[in-house]
Structure formats: C-alpha cells, structure tokens
Amino acid sequence: MNDQAHKLRSLVKSMSNNQGDNQNNDDLNKAHLYTITSGKGGVGKSNCTANLALALQEKGKRVIIFDADLGMANLDVILGVTPSYNLKHVVNGLKSLEEIIVSGPNGIALIPGGSGMQELANLSQIQINNLISSFVRIGKEYDIILVDTGAGLGNNVVDFILGSDEVILVSTPEPTSITDAYGVLKTISRYDKRININLLINQVENHREGEIVSKRLITTANDFLELEVSLLGVLPKDDSVVKSVKSRRPFLVEFPKARVSKEIRVIANKVLDQEVENGSPKGIKGFFSNLLGIGRR
Ligand SMILES: Nc1ncnc2c1ncn2[C@@H]1O[C@H](COP(=O)(O)OP(=O)(O)O)[C@@H](O)[C@H]1O
C-alpha cells in the first residue's frame, strides 16, 4: 500500500513537472470544480446539480456534470438520458472519457460515473495516469465541473470535497437533515478548515425558514468547528420539481418560470460572483490527487 502510494506520488509529481509554468498551465487549471454533497440522502442534491448546471450554462458558461454517486446515481433520470457507458469503460480501457459523455437537455454534458466509481480505489498506475490525463483534457473544454456525490461521508466523498474548489452542501430545513449536514462539516473540519463551504437550503416553505435554519448552522460551524460556511441560497419546496422528475426533464427546462427556476438562477449568479472573488481554481489534477489518495493522510 505504502509502495503504491509512493508510486502514485511520484507519478503526479512528474506530471506536474511536465506541465511546468508554461502558458498551457493556465488552460489546464481553468475549470472550477464544485462538489455537491449532503449529510442525508433525498434532499435534492441531484436536482440542484442538474438545474444549477443548466442555469450556469444559460449564463454562457461551459458546464459539465460528473455523476459520482456510487449508490444512487440518478442524474441520467433527471436529465432524461440513457448512457450506454460509464467510467468503468474508461477505467477498463474500452472507451475514452470523451466517448462516455452524454448530452442532455440544452446540450448539457454528463459524465456517468456508474460502477466505475467503485473501481477508483484500486487502479493501477497506468490507469491513474490515463484517467488524470483524460480529466485534465476534458477540464480544458469546460469552465465549470459540478460533481454530484452520494450522501454521507462514505466512499470517496471526503476526497471529492478536499480536492474541489468549492463545496455546495445541500440540506433541507428538517432537523435530521441539518444534523447530518453538521456531521459533514465536522468531518471536513478535521481535514481542512480553509475549504469554501456554501450552504444550499432546499425545499423550504418560505425564504425566512431557510435563513433562520442556515444562520443557526453557520454560527454553530463557526463557533465549534472554526469553519467558514456561507449561505449560497435557498430553494422553495415546489411541485414543479416533483413533476419534472416524473417527466424526466429538469425543472429549469420544463418550468422555466416556476419559482424554483427563478431561485436557481439567482444561485447561479451568486456562484459566478464568487468564482470571480475566489480566483484561480486548484485544477483537475489536484482534485484527482486527492480522490486517489495521493499526498494526503
Ligand atoms: N425543491 C424541491 N421541491 C419539491 N420537491 C423536491 C425539491 N427538491 C427535491 N425534491 C424531491 O426530492 C426528491 C429527491 O431529489 P434528488 O435530487 O434525487 O435528491 P438527492 O440527490 O439528494 O438524493 C425528488 O425526486 C423530488 O421529489
């Protein structure tokens, strides 16, 4: 294991040396990577991811979604697409990363992780090398990568979080969901207190409810975990979401005038404002280094 970790570390180091400080480096690091996560399942992560991606795309950004949920991958359902291949085919050398990308409504791009996600923990040096290069290549084509993860902190979720530029933590106002969101914050704080965490409260009865709940969570995280958490936005409980899931068309496309669609556009604006404030992204390579357990722990 140690031997493998050593090999991986030198591999990543050699890759970064090759890229050096040349002009291309700017291009390589262009895509901002957001991990969308939650403590509890079923809070609306995947719907938020899909529709935020579409809203960002409406504003002229090139966006790609990576469905990295091991257990309950359902972005394909939400986007109404049926991928024939997933990351497993890339890992096994049967397809290139480009070949597994599917295109959803308004041309939004999706990388289906599928069963390939399980295999990330056991890749050979060559497979890691190929995968990192593929993602770096893809990263050059997009401005924003949204990674939808599973709920809770199992599997690779912590690694996703630590490697990303920003975390979007989704919770509903329900006490159980908030408690689980706090659990996620607690775990993050053990590894990295400087990570940018953006709270998205979904399914609120009214805006005020979202503000009250978020304020409490933000203060608690600040006082007890010394974590900087900010409120990204609040989304209403809206039947359009339920209907859009049933019709397999994202609510932003199916019900562009619904309240929830207006609010997700507000959130997209905020994401773009923050992107300007936060400056250069860490880059795809950093993300994968974390994901594959290189240079950490
Ligand atoms: N804003 C909302 N208003 C109403 N229902 C919602 C909303 N967000 C999510 N839902 C409901 O929650 C279900 C689960 O959403 P999903 O995005 O798949 O959650 P997760 O990815 O967190 O498991 C949806 O199918 C929908 O019925």
Ligand SMILES: [Mg+2]
């Ligand atoms: Mg989901």
